[in-house]
Amino acid sequence: MEIAKDVLSGARNATETMRDTLHRITQHDAELKCFRDVFQQGALDAAASLDKRRKTGQKLGRLAGVPFAVKDLYDVAGLVTLAGAASRRSEPPAQVDAALVRALKAEDAVLVGTLNMDEFAYGFSTENQHFGTTRNPHDLARIAGGSSGGSAAAVAAGLVPLALGSDTNGSVRVPASLCGVYGLKPTYGRLSLEGVMPFVPSLDHAGVFAGTVEDLRLAWDVLAGTETDGPVAAARLGTLQGWFRETATAEALAAVDGVAEALDAVRPALLPEAGRARSAAFCITAAEAGALHLDRLRRQASEYDIATRDRLIAGAMLPAQVLVQSQRFRRWFRNAASILFDEFDVLLAPATPCTAPEIGQNDITIGGKSIPVRANLGIFTQPLSFIGLPVITIPVFLPGALPLGVQLIGPPGGEAMLFQLAQQLEQMGLCGPQPIERYA
């Protein structure tokens, strides 16, 4: 990570870097609405402390001076964790930082703020009734995606090089795709969710956004306590067919096919019943989230975002049989994926069916059919998080078009292979964020 290298070598001090970061946030966030809170003084104090430690010869961590921000559902000591919900303003502040915030700080990264999201993470657009709509840095008239939209947009605009998000049904991968940045949703359970506001406990994953594969990998190594350097074979590649192509725009297919064609020996692969897996994920999400919020809905229903409230109430009413059937199908589907990974190391699929829709756009036409846009942004991500597979979304820019993400999908625990392939594709010039003139 360039900032850490500069701070560690003394080429640049952390305070100077932090002033630049805070200036950029002040300059651009009024229009982007990525941040909920910015910790101006705290960030400057932390940076000054790093500079002092370096001057006195103390060893600094691998992320020395790297500014980072977190989705507004990570606990930050002394701050109320709102999770995008105004109704939580009266809750007590968090006593300690979330485990992943602690892990980044332990390597001397500096927390600069919390980031906007869909209320309680239930959405794919970050159009938050209470805290505003996060805009897409590539086109301010378009959504950033969600629910970790603030995280993706902040990285895309270069406000921070690193941001934490969460992914239950696609909430890292969808905004990463629409904003044109790298996003990692690791294997289910691999990263700690201690101090992270739950949404759907059996589907929730912590995740990370970054502007380069190297940055993403370093963040992963720190957060997971692992070391992913070194060659790992990812020779057997497949492109997911069926469900993953049927409802995609020509642009989304071109993004995947462009990557596949550039790699040798990519074969077609079929993950059976992926559409049904999406439906099962939809049901589990509604039931678990509805149950989680039931008590608050009894007391404070009027304080929810209307769309969130209606979804949660409906979910609370779902018959138990449906939840059980969805969980049993989940087991079946996981077995089917496991068989597919006997033949393949990494699978490719679009991350979203289309590029970023306009703010307020309700429908999109794909293959001659008009479909609701928000509900369908996650159709290619939901079947994969449903069974906890690790995925890196890589940003692809077709000429003259908005960015689109391609999912690199591995077997459980296969993150190292995904990093290797993402690195290879980045070196080939097939993926990577493009600088945005407005924020250069």
Place this chain on the structure above:
Amino acid sequence: MPSSSTHLASRRQRIPDAISKAEAEAYLSIMAPLLELSLDPAYHAGVIANLRVLLAHAAIVNGFEVAFDLAPAPEFTP
């Protein structure tokens, strides 16, 4: 592929209209008091719309026969 899949076409045909608006309204009026939810009538239209979408997805999931012994709980092998 796991061998336990059986497609129930008759159920899949119900996907677009798994439950009518009137059925959803009746269901809501029974479930809300059972869950101790006193809903503002202004919420009903939105909840009913979401219930219909949700139950359409439920019909898709129910239209798949999973082997009787396939339970979602984890298995531990020594």
